[in-house]
Amino acid sequence: MVKLAAKCILAGDPAVGKTALAQIFRSDGAHFQKNYTLTTGVDLVVKTVPVPDTGDSVELFIFDSAGKELFSEMLDKLWESPNVLCLVYDVTNEQSFSNCSKWLEKARAQVPGTSLPGVLVGNKTDLASRRAVDPAQAQAWALGQGLECFETSVKEMENYEAPFRCLATQFLHLYREKVELFQGLV
């Protein structure tokens, strides 16, 4: 049994629902929830996610820029040494989807030469009549980038846990790979 710790960064355009997603994930009646507001005005959501079919879990430290992503020097500090990435767009906003490649590039630049497990989350599926991003298109792009793809409605509290469970599972797999590597060294 192992309990891992992972720094999760939330990326995506302003107003796509990053903070709402993190907050609804936090408040979901779990026992180990903590919430911090850092002195920088950044929100930190900490929650332990059990990985299904294992005794293992991952404590996610979700760093939310809380709307301050516009100040890029602050984002650089906040995004230092990430372990996993949660990339969010708004399914009613085509631009927020196309900007994902820019956000992904910026996130990956934080850990050059190292893999960064990630998920792509299309939020606001409750606004079905205003949908502007085809799920198949998002799926294809995510696949090409090695990201797992999800759609959520934070407003309807739908499917908001799955992306984080997926990140925890990916991070555990990465850990097991590394341990195997360490074992083969001597």
Next chain:
Amino acid sequence: KMKTDLCLSSEGTEVILATSSDEKHPPENIIDGNAETFWTTTGMFPQEFVICFHKHVKIEKLIIQSYLVRTLRVEKSTSKEPVGFQQWIEKDLVHTEGQLQNEEITAHDGHATYLRVIIQSAFDHFASVHSISAEGTVVLNSS
């Protein structure tokens, strides 16, 4: 006085704290005299462990075998309790693809009862420490 490896559990040395632990790869693996066994960090940095000699020793050389460690910092204390640690060594390690980092550090003023080893940063999400040995002499066996 005879020089010995002061960092062996068989000599009474203990790891009394580690910030991360996988029960399959516990911190005791660092001082078991076997480089095949190791302690892993389990995500995010810094990570640290504290070694207790249970006696006053004078370290002349520290040898650390690890993997993917980037910045290493070692503090030491000469107190009876694990308090009052002072900065001793700080080193940036080189990434050694596919083989253990083998860092030999010649120590100045190596008087210690405790060592606090801090991995400040790594070359990947996780790092491992396979062994630490400290060459030196026992100054005083504590009662």
